[in-house]
Amino acid sequence: MARKKLETLTEQMYYVLLALSGPPRHGYGIMQAVSERTQGRVNVGAGTLYALLGRFETKGLIRQAAAHDVRKYYVLTDAGRRALVKEYQRLKRQVEDGQDILEGGTAP
Template identity: 65%
Template sequence: MARKKLDTLTEQMFYVLLSLRQERHGYGVMQTITQRTQGRVSVGAGTLYALLERFEADGLIRRTRTEDNRKYYQLTGEGERVLLAEYKRIKQQAADMEAVLREEEGQ
């Protein structure tokens, strides 16, 4: 899934963690991702539940409750740290691309 124990995240991993900044159950996570990305990113149930299991084992999320057969999860402090690190990495990539484009325009 991720390289080197979550040094970088896949797009799906990023959006799962992003959606869990608020407590949600699995189906709510899938809906939130689809809505936030306007359908550009989707996460199937099998992928989602594998990620939730992995993130919980890695301490990035925690199960907050079970209600009506739905398990609810929320980001932990470590999960927030990983999410913000990925956000900074993505921003740096965009800044690098912008610099290259500016250099090419100047030629």
């Protein structure tokens, strides 16, 4: 199955980790942060988010920072930050690889 080992991230996974790169957030806060960051282009469903948070926590990419009113707050771990940066750089290289061709008119 694709992404079984979280080697590459889906768009939703990327933005969830991005939302946790700052202060701790709870589940709905993550959903709101992703929607605001992408201006509504990317929306993570509650069920999808719950599953992703479980996977990330199992893989050590995030950890629980606190719990208020039965809501858990999460934050990136060092491993999570490295995974996020790695994905960011991968996406950046993809954009750079296509930039010259698609915007500069250079033949592949």
